[in-house]
Structures are given as C-alpha cells and as structure tokens.
Amino acid sequence: MSKLLNRDAAISAGFFLLIGLAWEYGVRWSGVQSYLLPPPSAILAELWQSRGPILSQSLVTLTEVFWGFLIAVALGVPIAAFIYFSRTAKHTVYPLFVALQSIPKIGLAPLIVVWCGYGLASKLIMAFLFAFFPIIIATLGGLASTPAHLEEHFRALRASPMQSFWRLRVPAALPSFLDGCKVAMPLAVIGAVVGEFVGSNDGLGNLILTASGSGHTTLTFAALIAVTILSLLLFYGVAYWERFIWWRAA
Amino acid sequence: MKSVISLSGTGKLFGGRQVLQDVSAEIGAAEFVSILGPSGCGKSTLLRLIAGLVAFEQGSISFGGVEVTAPSPEMGFVFQTSNLLPWLNVRDNLLLGVDLDPQAQRPDEATLAALVETLGLTGFEASYPAELSGGMRHRVAIGQALARGPQVLLMDEPFGALDALTRDRLNMELLRIWQRDRKTVLLVTHSISEAVLLSDRVLVMSERPGTIVEDVRIDLPRPRDPSTTREDPAFGDYVVRLSKLMGVS
Numbered sequence: 001m002s003k004l005l006n007r008d009a010a011i012s013a014g015f016f017l018l019i020g021l022a023w024e025y026g027v028r029w030s031g032v033q034s035y036l037l038p039p040p041s042a043i044l045a046e047l048w049q050s051r052g053p054i055l056s057q058s059l060v061t062l063t064e065v066f067w068g069f070l071i072a073v074a075l076g077v078p079i080a081a082f083i084y085f086s087r088t089a090k091h092t093v094y095p096l097f098v099a100l101q102s103i104p105k106i107g108l109a110p111l112i113v114v115w116c117g118y119g120l121a122s123k124l125i126m127a128f129l130f131a132f133f134p135i136i137i138a139t140l141g142g143l144a145s146t147p148a149h150l151e152e153h154f155r156a157l158r159a160s161p162m163q164s165f166w167r168l169r170v171p172a173a174l175p176s177f178l179d180g181c182k183v184a185m186p187l188a189v190i191g192a193v194v195g196e197f198v199g200s201n202d203g204l205g206n207l208i209l210t211a212s213g214s215g216h217t218t219l220t221f222a223a224l225i226a227v228t229i230l231s232l233l234l235f236y237g238v239a240y241w242e243r244f245i246w247w248r249a250a
Numbered sequence: 251m252k253s254v255i256s257l258s259g260t261g262k263l264f265g266g267r268q269v270l271q272d273v274s275a276e277i278g279a280a281e282f283v284s285i286l287g288p289s290g291c292g293k294s295t296l297l298r299l300i301a302g303l304v305a306f307e308q309g310s311i312s313f314g315g316v317e318v319t320a321p322s323p324e325m326g327f328v329f330q331t332s333n334l335l336p337w338l339n340v341r342d343n344l345l346l347g348v349d350l351d352p353q354a355q356r357p358d359e360a361t362l363a364a365l366v367e368t369l370g371l372t373g374f375e376a377s378y379p380a381e382l383s384g385g386m387r388h389r390v391a392i393g394q395a396l397a398r399g400p401q402v403l404l405m406d407e408p409f410g411a412l413d414a415l416t417r418d419r420l421n422m423e424l425l426r427i428w429q430r431d432r433k434t435v436l437l438v439t440h441s442i443s444e445a446v447l448l449s450d451r452v453l454v455m456s457e458r459p460g461t462i463v464e465d466v467r468i469d470l471p472r473p474r475d476p477s478t479t480r481e482d483p484a485f486g487d488y489v490v491r492l493s494k495l496m497g498v499s
Contacts, residue, residue: 149331156303156327157352158320167350171337247336247380 030165038218046218047225054111054226060203062230064120067093068127069185069234072135078179080139101133106194113199123195123203130191131184138180142173175248189231204230252433254279254314254402255300261308261459262295268476270296271459279401280432284445287455288496292405293438294330296460300436301327301404313402323351326395328405332387334379334394341375342365343390347398354398362397368427369393385416391421396427402434409444418476421447429473442496446470446488447479454495464495 019039026032027039049053079097083089109126115122116122146169147185196205204227211219242248253276262270269292274351277283287293297303300311302321311318313325319325326347334343344365348354366372369389379387388408395403401468409417425448425477428435438444444466445452454464470479 071353149329150335153329153333154305154350155299156321156329157350158323158349163350168335171335203476247378 015161035215037218039223042218043221043225047222050219050222054204054222055204057207057223058226058230060128061123061189061192061196061205061227062234064123064195064203065127065188065230065234067120068124068192069131069188070214071124072128072184072188073181077139080136080143083136084140084143085161097133097136105191109194109198112195118199118201122198123192123200126195127188127190128191130194131188134184134187135177135180138183139173139177142176142180143169144210145176146172150218171247174245178238178241178245178248182235185234185238186231189227190236194225252279252430253277254281254435255311257309257311260296260306260308260311262292262299262304262306263308268459270299270306273461273463274309275453275462275465276438277434279434282435282437282448282450283340284439284449284452285455286439286442286445286452286492287374287460288457289440290455291455292460293440293455295446297327297404297406297436297438301325302368303327303483312433323354326398326400326403328388328391328395328403328408330407330410332379332384332391334387335391336379338377339376340371340382343379344393344397346354347394351398357399358399365393365396368423370423370462371438383413383416385420388412388420392424392427396431400433402436405435405437407438407440417444422476425447425474438499439472442492443480446485447476448493449475452492454492466492466495 012057024039024041027034027037079093083094086093098099105126109122110130111124112125116125150172151164154168159167192203193205193208196203197209200206204223207223208220208227211217211223255275257273260270260273261268271445283446285293285296290316295304299306300318302318302325312339313322327343335346338346341362342349344362345350345356345415348356363372366375371389371393373388374386379390382390392405392408409420412420421444425434427433428448435448437445449468452466452468453462454466455461456463459472466488470482470484470488
C-alpha cells in the first residue's frame with residue numbers, strides 16, 4: 001500500500017517537474033521576452049528575493065480575508081437559521097439575499113471603496129460579500145437535510161424545541177455547513193484581492209497591480225503564487241475541521 | 251385483566267380519506283400484542299396514534315385511564331429504521347431518551363451494564379452507529395426505548411429490514427427481555443410467523459380503511475423459542491388461520 005502511495009507521489013512529482021522544465025526551457029529556447037513570461041527559475045528567485053514585502057503584503061490580505069470570512073459565518077449562520085425557522089423570513093429575507101447575490105460583486109467594489117476608503121474596511125467587506133451567500137445556502141441546506149424520521153424520534157422522546165435544535169438539527173447541519181465554508185474561503189480571498197485591485201495601498205492584490213504596472217513581471221508571478229498558496233492554506237485550514245465531523249458520510 | 255391501553259371507535263383521516271375506521275381494542279398489562287395487517291392498512295399510523303405522535307379525529311385512545319394527547323415517558327417507541335444519532339456512540343445513544351428528559355431517572359452503571367449485556371452489546375459501548383451491523387443498531391434502538399424504564403414498548407416493524415437469521419435472533423432476545431421484565435408490548439408487523447411466535451394476542455387488520463377484523467388469542471406454551479415453538483403443530487394451525495384472515499391462501 002505505502003509502496004503504491006510512494007509510486008503515486010513520484011508520478012505526481014515527476015509530472016509537475018516535467019511541466020516546470022518544459023516551461024523553463026520553452027521560454028529560453030523560444031526567446032520569449034522575460035517581461036512577458038519569465039522562466040520559473042526567475043520567479044522562484046524573485047520569490048526568495050522579495051520574501052520580505054511578499055510576506056508583509058500576504059499578512060495584510062490574510063487579515064482582510066480572515067475578518068471578512070469570520071463575519072460572513074457570524075452573520076450567515078444566524079440568518080440561515082432565521083430563514084429556516086420563519087415562514088415570513090423565507091418569503092422576505094431569503095429572496096432579498098438571492099437578489100443581492102445576483103448583483104455582480106465585482107461591480108460593487110468601486111462603490112465600496114468610495115464608501116469605506118482605501119483601508120482594511122473595504123477589503124473586509126468585499127471578502128465578506130463573496131463568502132456570505134455560500135455560507136447561508138450551505139447552512140440552510142444542512143438544516144433542511146435533518147432526516148424527518150429523526151425529528152419524529154425526537155418528538156417521541158419528548159425533546160423540547162431547543163433540544164431538537166441543538167442536539168439534532170445543528171449536528172445534522174454541520175457537514176453541509178463545512179462544505180459551504182470550503183467553497184466560501186477561496187471566494188473570500190478573491191473578494192479581498194478584487195477589493196485591493198480597485199483601490200488600496202497594500203495587500204497582495206495591490207502588489208500584483210503595481211508590479212505589473214511597472215513591467216516587473218517576475219514579481220507579478222511571485223505575488224500570484226503567494227495568493228495561491230494563501231488560498232490553499234486557508235482552504236486546508238477549513239478542511240482540517242472535517243475530522244471533528246466524522247459522521248458526514250453516515 | 252386490567253387494561254393499560256384502550257381504544258374505542260378510533261378513526262383517522264388523512265386529507266379527507268379515511269385511513270383508520272372504528273378501531274376498538276383493549277391491551278392488558280404485561281400483554282404481548284401484535285398488530286398484523288397488509289401493507290398500507292394503517293397499522294403504523296395506528297401505533298403513532300397510540301404513541302401520541304399523530305393527532306386523530308374520531309373516537310378516543312386512553313393510556314392508564316388518561317386520554318392520549320402527546321407522547322408519554324411511560325411509552326418507549328422503537329421505529330422501523332433504527333434512528334440512531336450518527337454522532338453519538340452506543341452508550342450515548344442508549345441514554346439519549348434519558349438525557350433529553352430532565353425528569354427521567356438516569357440508570358445507574360450496574361443497570362446500564364446489565365442492559366448492554368442483555369442486548370449483546372458489551373464491548374461496543376464506545377462504538378459509533380456506522381461501525382455496527384444492522385442487527386446491532388436495532389438492538390441499540392430497543393435498548394434506548396428500554397433505558398427509560400417505560401411501562402409499554404411500542405414497536406413499528408422493528409425487524410422488517412433485517413435478514414431472517416438476525417430477525418430470529420432479535421425475536422429471541424425480545425422474548426427474553428419481555429419474559430423477564432413483563433412490559434406491555436405492542437408490535438406492528440406484517441410477518442405472520444413473527445406475530446404468532448411472539449404474541450399473546452394478534453389483532454388482524456383489514457385493508458384501508460384499516461380496522462381490526464379479528465382478535466386471535468395465541469395459546470402456545472411459554473417460554474417460547476423460535477426453533478422449538480415453530481415445531482409445535484398448533485403454531486402451524488395459527489399461521490394457517492391468520493393467513494386466511496389476511497386473505498393469503
């Protein structure tokens with residue numbers, strides 16, 4: 001088994017190494033200018049050289065994503081519960097959010113920068129806007145997926161509505177909620193970067209914009225890689241919690 | 251015999267259609283009674299009416315002389331699907347009913363261990379439902395209903411989804427528990443032989459609208475056992491008689 005795993009890992013590593021080599025030598029031999037497409041070796045060198053600013057800008061973006069996502073969860077979950085339990089909310093609040101969701105959020109970015117300035121607030125709101133809807137939908141889906149036969153069982157056990165909520169609906173909704181978080185987290189990163197594109201003084205999106213604007217293509221690539229790594233790390237940070245919700249498959 | 255559950259003229263409508271009509275019966279204390287009927291006759295609905303899970307329009311149902319309006323802690327319900335919570339282990343699933351009821355007496359460790367032992371679940375207390383076989387899950391479900399120490403056990407085709415061998419084994423365990431505790435048991439089943447094997451009385455229901463068409467007393471000696479009781483010629487006679495009543499010939 002572990003031999004097979006090693007073989008699979010070796011195949012993966014070999015495949016990506018091959019792509020890297022093709023890129024590296026393709027760029028060199030074809031004579032493509034490095035300000036258009038730099039070779040991977042130059043990008044890696046840039047990543048190392050500019051590690052200081054890249055790390056500090058990553059921290060800025062991370063802060064925006066973290067708060068935006070957290071607020072999306074903190075508001076999305078109770079709103080989803082409200083929509084689930086209230087018939088009125090299902091016919092007022094829910095369609096309102098569906099309509100708001102249909103507005104292209106990228107188009108909202110300039111407005112939000114005008115309203116909230118070039119600092120943390122506007123990016124946090126962008127990250128929040130991108131993450132908010134998937135979390136509401138996933139939480140709603142999770143709550144609605146509580147099996148009817150278990151609800152009847154809780155009634156037979158004379159459980160109170162509060163007991164049915166905390167001890168049946170919440171655990172039943174957790175797997176779907178976590179799936180929603182896995183979708184929302186990379187979206188929050190996109191939201192923050194879009195916000196930085198539209199108006200900012202720092203952050204990875206700002207770095208990408210200024211580097212490409214000054215023809216510094218290797219730094220643009222290095223910043224892109226940093227965004228990707230940040231997004232991956234945050235995604236796996238969410239996926240980590242799956243081990244505490246082991247009943248998802250049951 | 252003093253009757254514990256009493257139904258008189260009970261009827262139930264679903265969207266204007268009569269599903270149960272004029273059901274009358276007396277269930278005595280410590281009696282094992284089966285409700286036998288073709289599928290769709292409303293026997294599961296009847297059990298839910300008795301449990302206070304479903305409201306009804308006609309007649310009355312009383313439990314211990316009191317009109318049934320809501321589920322009672324003195325009735326344990328065992329559902330067709332084992333209904334365990336996947337995020338709780340066997341022990342916590344067994345105690346779920348007790349945990350949810352602030353007035354319930356929590357069984358002491360010795361009582362709980364004896365229950366686990368009776369159900370053949372020793373060593374599985376910390377296992378989760380996904381790690382158990384279908385038969386074991388049903389035993390946990392029965393144990394959950396028993397853990398609150400109810401007077402009455404209502405069972406809705408609890409072994410319907412199991413293979414014949416597991417079913418026999420659980421039937422035997424159920425007989426053993428009943429012979430020891432002498433609880434009133436009301437079992438809904440569509441298996442004629444299961445009804446004859448377990449019951450003191452079998453109430454036969456008609457097609458929809460369901461009503462009780464026959465009350466058959468099963469006078470087979472106790473204690474019963476799936477392997478020996480089925481050899482009794484009287485067992486075969488009861489099966490034939492009930493089959494005729496149900497229109498299977």
